Structures are given as structure tokens and as C-alpha cells.
Amino acid sequence: MIEIIETGPFNTVQDLGRPGFRDIGVTAGGAMDPLAVRVGNALVGNAIDAAVIEVQTFPFKLRFSASTVFAVAGADNSPLLDGKQLLPWGAHLANEGAVLELHQPPKLARSYIALTGGVDVPALMGSRSTALRGNFGGHEGRPLSNGDRLEIGEVADPAPLPLNGLAVVDPSNAMSDLFPPVVDGVLQVRAIPAGEHHLFSDDGEAFWAQTWKISSRSDRTGYRLSGDPIKPTETIEMRSHGVVPGVVQVPPGGEPIIQMSDANTAGGYPKIAGVIEADLWRLGQARAGGKIRFVRSSHEEARRLEQAIALYVEDIRKTVPMVKRALSAMV
Template identity: 75%
Template sequence: MIEIVETGPFNTVQDLGRPGYRDIGVSACGAMDPLAVRIGNILVGNEDDAAAIEVQTFPFKLRFETGGVFAVTGADGHPMLDGRELLPWCTHVAEPGQILELRQPPKLARAYIVFRGGLDVPVLMGSRSTSLRGGFGGNAGRPLVKGDRIEFGTSSDALPLPPGGIAVVEPAVALRDVFPAMIEGVLPIRAIAAGEHELFAGDGEAFWSQTWRISSSSDRTGYRLSGEPIKPTATVEMRSHGIVPGVVQVPPGGEPIIQMSDANTAGGYPKIAGVIECDHWRLGQARIGSRLRFVRSTHAEARAVEQAVARYIADIRQTSQMVKRALKAMA
């Protein structure tokens, strides 16, 4: 069990989301950086979709009421256990009474605390994720507050850990040949032209050529981008249609909105592009005020990136199990 000692707004329990209910108006929700949750769960021996804590407002502190195995993934920066700096993207063991602290990370937006066994909160529509707009899921459908106490779930992984834990090279480094680096502080985000792309002048060139900034009017539902407005060549009346995370819509004001994890389930704004799925985690780690540029991509490139990420995850899973089984054989 853990107890929340210090927190801020919008820190929630999240897993990989609840797909399959958009037809009845229920957003998938889930982690803004699903790759960080998936890797953390592999490290501690959980199923990929076990619930974790998503921290996006800092500082954050929790107390281990009972001992447990955990890992902190996602944002850059070093977590601290009883004032001692820990290696991120690595498993650690906490004793009862110890306090884990996460300070403001240097550059990225969100950290994830993953516990062996996950977090024992109710499963609603196949997920433990918090829906803040719906007021359900996670920990009573709301952000975490000081004094909240949450039990660990049960784990089938009884394999031992090495004394120094099991660590991985974070995806931004391990997959640097797959995910292009920032150029002069601008994050490249790959996208594919969407259904209404041809409605915009010059084949939407102004969308692709300029640098956008994530505005302060952004949240888990969507990132509103500030820049030179783009407008369709003609006024078009559109019926509301289904949308998913990654879709880039252009409202009448001309500044795009990227649908994020808590994306609306339907909307009538023209869709100019769709961010490839494997780049969603990079958006999830982009802070308010970050600058980004959209890069034209293809379905073939998106598939190649997906395969590279899948190999990276499979390698982590295999290595983790091999290390644990070797330790068990030596015991």
C-alpha cells in the first residue's frame, strides 16, 4: 500500500486506456506516454496494462506503507527515495515507511511510477484509467490528493531482482535512429495527411512548413497550437464524425488542435492530419510552450517505426526474464 504525501492537480491513476467504447461517447483515456507505462510494467513483472501513477505536476511524494518493487519511467530527472537519488528506468525495492519523491524534471512533462502488482483500483469498462471529464475510473474518478491510500494488486512474478535492479536504456536514446532528435529546440512530429487536407490552400503547406507552439489552453484532451492561422479555401459545413487520439483538427480560428489521450469521441472540425501512433508518447512528454513541427510521413514509415518499437519492447521483456531466471537458478 502507498499513501500520497504531496501532490498537485491532475496527477492520476492511468493504464493503457479503455478502447472500444467511443461509440457510446466514452474516451479511451490512458497514459499520455503509454510507452513509459508499458516498459515500467515489464521491468517490475506486470502485465503491460497494469495501472500506474501519472505525475504531471511536481513535486510529488508518496510513502510506502508496505514494502514493494517499483520503477519510475517517463520524464527525465532522478527520483529520490528517503533523500537518496535513484536511477530512473530501473527497478528498486522500497521498505515500509520510505518516501519516494519526484521533483520537477528538467525538460519533459510526465513521470510514471509503476509498482509490482499494479494499483488495486476498480476495473471499469476493462480499464483502471482515470477519466477526469467523466469523473470515473482510477481513484474515485478524480486526481490524487494528499492522504489518499491505494493498495497494490497481486503479482504472479515472484522472480528475484539483482541487487542493483534491472535497468533499460530509455527509448529516446535506445531508438534515436527511429525518433528524430529536436532541431534547434523544435520537436519533429510525424503525421499523415487526413481526410480534409485538400481543403487547405497550397495543399496545407502552411501547416507543414511552420513551427507551432503548444499553448497554455492544452490538457489531456487536446493540445491547442499557437502559430500563423491556417484556413480552408472555402467554408465547409461538416457533420460531427468519430475522432481518435492523434487526429489534428482545425477549428474556425485556424490554430490546430491535436487530440490527445482523453480525446473527444466526435467532432466536426476539418481534419488536416493524423500523428502516427508511435509518436504519441513524444507529444505526451512535450510541455506547455514547447515548439513542434509536423513532418510528412507515410503508412510505410509508420509501420516501420511500429516494428522497431515492438522489437525494443520484446528485447526488454526477454532480457528482464532471463536475468530474473538466472538469479533464481543461482539461489
């Protein structure tokens, strides 16, 4: 069990979401940075979709009531265990009573705490993710509060795991040849033209050419972008249609909205583009006030990047048991 000592708004239990229920109005939800969840779970020996804690408001503190292996992935901050700085993107052993502390990251938005056995909250529709708009899932369907106690799932191999300090290269560096760096504060986001792109004519090119700013009105449902408005060349009446994370819609005001993890299940605004799935984890780490620029991509590039991410996670999943066995042989 763990106890939440200090938390802010909107810190929740999340996993990789509950797809398959959009037809009844239930958003898939899940972590804003799904790659961090997969890596964190791989480091502690969980299934990649085990429930974790998503931290997006800091500082955050929790206490372990028993010895537990944990990992912190995601944002560019270093966790503190009983005041001692630890390697990020690493697995560590916390003793009974130890306190884990996370402070505001310098650049990125969200940290993820994975625990061996996963956060044990009830699964609803196949997921333990918190659906804030629906007030269900996660821990009582709400953000975490000071004093909350969370159970940890049973571990298949209860033997002590000498993993302390095992860390991996974070994805931005490990796949730097595939994911362009942030230059002058601008995150490049790859996208594919969507169904109504042709309605914008020259304004469609303005969408790709300019740098957009993520509005303070952004949240897990969608990122609202500020910039020079873009307008369709003709006004057409559109029926509501299904939308998914990554879809970029343009409301009448002309400033786009990127649907994020808690994306609406349907909407009637024209779709100008769709962010490729392989770039959503980077977008999920962008802060309000951050700058992004859309780069034209293709289905072929999207597929190639998805395969690279899968290989990166699989390499971690294969490496961790090998390190465990090697360390066990030394003790």
C-alpha cells in the same frame, strides 16, 4: 499499499486506456505516454497494461507500507528513494516505510510509477484509467490527493525479487536512429495528411512549413497550437465525425488542435492531418510552451516504427526474467 504524501493537480491512476466505447461517448483515455507505461510494467514484471501512477505536476511523494519493487519511467528526472538518487528507467526495491520522491523534470512533462502487481483500483469498462471529465475510473474518478491510500495488486510470484538497480536505455536513446532528436527546442512530429487536407490548398503547406507552439490552454484532451492561422479555401458544412488521439483539427480561428489521450469522441472541425501512433508518446511528453513541427509521413513508415517499438518493449520483457534468474542464483 502506498500512501500519497505530496501531490499536485491532475496526477492520476492510468493504464493503456479503455478502447471500444467511443460509440457511446466514452473516450479511450489512458496514459499520455503509453510507451513509458509499457516499459515500466515490463521492468517490474507486470502485464504491460497494468495500472500505474501518471505524475505531471511536481513535486510528488509517496510512502511504501511494505517492501515493493517499483520502476519510474517517462520524464527526464531521477527519482529519490529516502533521499538517495536512483537510476531512471530502472527497477528498484523499496523497503517498508521508504519514501519515493519525484521533482520537476528539466525538459519533459510526465513520469510514470509502476509497481509490481499494479495499482489495484476497480476496473471499469476493462480499464483502471481515470476519466477526469466523466469523474469515473482510477481512484474515485479524481486526481490523487495528499493522504490517499492505494492498494497494490497481488503478485503472482511473491518470492523476493533482487532487482534493485536494474535499468534499461530509455527509448529516445535506444531508438535514436528512428526518432529524431529535439533540435533548437523543436520536436519533430510525423503525421499523415487527413481527410480534409485538400481544403487548405496553399495553407496546407503552411501547416507543414511552420513551427507551432503548444498553447498553455492545452491538456489531456488536446494540444492547442499557436502560430500563423491556416484557413480552408472554401467554407463547407461538415457533420460531426469520429476522432481519435493524434487527429489534427482546424477550428475556425485557424490554429490547429491535436487530439490527445482524452480525445473527444466526435467533432466537426476539418481534419488536416493525423499524428502517427508511434510518435504519440513523444508528443505526450511535450510541455505547454514547447515547439513542434509536423513532418510528412506514410503508412509504411508508421507501421515500421510501431514494429520497432514493439521489439524494444519485447526485448525488455525477455531480458528482465533472465536478469532475475541470474541475480537469484547469486544470492
